[in-house]
Amino acid sequence: MTAELATRGITKSFGGVQALAECTLTAPSGQITGLIGPNGSGKTTLFNIITGYERPDAGQVFLGSQEITKAAPRRVFALGVGRTFQLTRIFPRLTVLENMLVPSGHLRGGPAGSPGQRNSAGGGRGHRERAMELLAFTGIDGLSGALAGTLSYGQRKLLELSYVLVADPAVVLLDEPAGGVNPSLVNHLADRISELNKAGRTFLIVEHNMDFVMGLCHQVTVLDYGTVIASGPPDLIRNDPRVLDAYLGSALLDAQAADEPAVDD
Amino acid sequence: MTAQRTLRAAGLVVLLAVVAVFPLVFTNPTATLFAIDTLIFVIVASAWNMFSGFSGYLSLGHAVFYGTGAYFMAVAANDWHMNGSAAFELLPLAGLVAALIAVPVGLIALRVRRHTFVVITIAFFFIAQLAASNLSVTGGSSGLILPSPPFASATFNNPFYYLAAVLAVLTVALAWLVRRSRYGLQLRAIRDDEDRAAGLGVRTMPVKLSALVLSAFITGMAGALWVYFIGTAYPMFVFDPLFDLAVVLMAFFGGLGTIAGPVLGALVLEPAQQWLTLQTTGYESEILFGALFLVIILFLPRGVLPTAAEYLTKGRAVLARRRERPPGQSPSELAESRGGSSRS
Known part of the structure; x- marks a missing residue:
């Protein structure tokens, strides 16, 4: 149930704005890959293209050896790529447990020893039990009867992660899982991701929280203006001059400019 | 929890008993006439809710299916010389014709969402009304007269009453089954976030379309029963915009997307409407109902x-x-x- 996710030469523009230019990256099988970059560098657009919510102007997406470039979201999900959204998209007027029963858990046959998923009307026993197990895993099983719309922001992130896991995806894409979440929940989330990864899942994570990314990821890929400008282990990326420039360059220059005394007077 | 369940079951039994003995206690034909109208609205409001309440696609064009069922009944009963209880056998067929009409309607209208969907359903309504006033098969604006059922005049209403009651019970039971099924869950997921549901493997178009077709099937049967009861089919009454508004108001009044909501809405609002119409010259009741609609949307938007x-x-x-x-x-x-x- 592990798989490598790769993009090759993805290009996408919206009107005159080029969001992605020849973007080629790999999320190696069984690893956690971080995807970072300044705002507007094309991270979410790339997620949308990988998961079928948007079509690229050029380029290809591969899951293992299979090309999934033009697959619809439903198909991408069925093939084993689950994702969460930056602004969580849960079903607010369903209960937490009902949210868990929306994804088709049987699409890839599920893990061994999870019987009765196919005919689970409204959640047959197998489906329902697995849903509760996953909620217990992410730690929100106590809220299973609550309407999802009443959850806090962090709890919603956990719910979204939980129901993506229902289909037992080989690859999980997380769009800013730690954004706006309180620090203790961030650690909890990192532990869960780590644990899922040890079981073999491939992760590709967009995140601005650098401690989170550097602590969790095996590989980090940096996007700037829609192109990969660096890729490698966290320690190398942290000190890469191109990355520092992309992230801090303008800010540094601005700061220097502000510090310099005005000489014109 | 169990006490609540027992209470609910007891309430249901009492309600069913009242429905069963109503025509025996109230033998006055005006009372049973009101009751038949009310039961027909229980059927239609529940059927409407099964699609619109669960999926969030608010249809203002269910009169298309109601009228299709009604006209099929009028034409078939005349052409095939079916009368009395034999004519009742046409009801499922009328439902089927309405369901068939719902397929192209759904394939077109369900491509868009929210207000655009609402406007398209209204457009379908006017197309149907115009067609009924101009086609020869519907008798144009002079309408059609159905064969008069050969029932004894003292208990003339009773067969219609009991048929409507059975249909109402079946429809509500079906709505309950749908709501607690995985299919119903998918409909409600579509209501909350359709794209997300699609991204999680829900086949949104077949789910939405089948719900509309099922809803149209029941609505068509109700229309057929109603037209056979009143005996005439005129385009103005068979395709009535106030019908759509009444159904939507009933579902909103009781509670959109719930099982008991549309039933309560129909049980309260239809008799009230009939009574008001009797008490006044007619249009006051419509003004009052418009005002009620406003009050509910403003103060009790969830019902x-x-x-x-x-x-x-x-x-x-x-x-x-x-x-x-x-x-x-x-x-x-x-x-x-x-x-x-x-x-x-």
Whole structure:
């Protein structure tokens, strides 16, 4: 149930704005890959293209050896790529447990020893039990009867992660899982991701929280203006001059400019 | 929890018993006429809710299916010389024709969402009304007269009443089954976030379309029963915009997306409407109903039942808190306990 996710030469523009230019990256099988970059560098657009919510102007997406470039979201999900959204998209007027029963858990046959998923009307026993197990895993099983719309922001992130896991995806894409979440929940989330990864899942994570990314990821890929400008282990990326420039360059220059005394007077 | 379930079951049995004996107690034909109209609206409001309430696609064009069923009944009963209880056998067929019409309607209208969907369903309504006033098969604007059922005049209404009652019970039972099924869950997921549901493997178009077709099937049968009861089919009444508004108002009144909501809406609003129409020259009731619509949308947008349930839960929590509080507590402790529990 592990798989490598790769993009090759993805290009996408919206009107005159080029969001992605020849973007080629790999999320190696069984690893956690971080995807970072300044705002507007094309991270979410790339997620949308990988998961079928948007079509690229050029380029290809591969899951293992299979090309999934033009697959619809439903198909991408069925093939084993689950994702969460930056602004969580849960079903607010369903209960937490009902949210868990929306994804088709049987699409890839599920893990061994999870019987009765196919005919689970409204959640047959197998489906329902697995849903509760996953909620217990992410730690929100106590809220299973609550309407999802009443959850806090962090709890919603956990719910979204939980129901993506229902289909037992080989690859999980997380769009800013730690954004706006309180620090203790961030650690909890990192532990869960780590644990899922040890079981073999491939992760590709967009995140601005650098401690989170550097602590969790095996590989980090940096996007700037829609192109990969660096890729490698966290320690190398942290000190890469191109990355520092992309992230801090303008800010540094601005700061220097502000510090310099005005000489014109 | 079990006490609540027993209470609910007891209420249901009483309601069914009342429905069963109603025509035996109230033999006055005006009473049974009101009752038949009410039951037909129970059927249609529940069927409408099964599609629109669950999926969030608000249809203002269900009169298309109601009218299709009605005209099929009028034409078939005349052409095939079917009368009496034999004519009742045409009801499922009328439903089937309405369901067939729902397929192209759905394939077109369900491509768009929200207000655009609403506007398209209204457009379909006017197409149907115009077609009925101009086609020869519907008798154009002079309408059609159905064969008069050969029932004894004293109990003339009873066969219609009981048929409507059975259909109403079956429809509500079906709505209940749909709501607790995985299919119903997918419909409600579509209501909350259709794209997300699609991204999680829900086949949104087949799910939406089948719900519309099922809803149209039931609505068509109700239309056929109604037209056979009143005996005439005129385009103005068979395709009536007020019909759509009444159905939507009933579902909103009771509680959109609930099972009991549309039933309650029909049971309260249809008799009220009939009574008001009798008391006044006619249009006042429509003005009052328009005002009621405004009041409900503004103050009870989720409907009477969900709002009442919320108040009940809150009231129970308050009572439980009062019971828990030991006597002789200081005011500061009181404030604390109150603050603590209101946060939870």
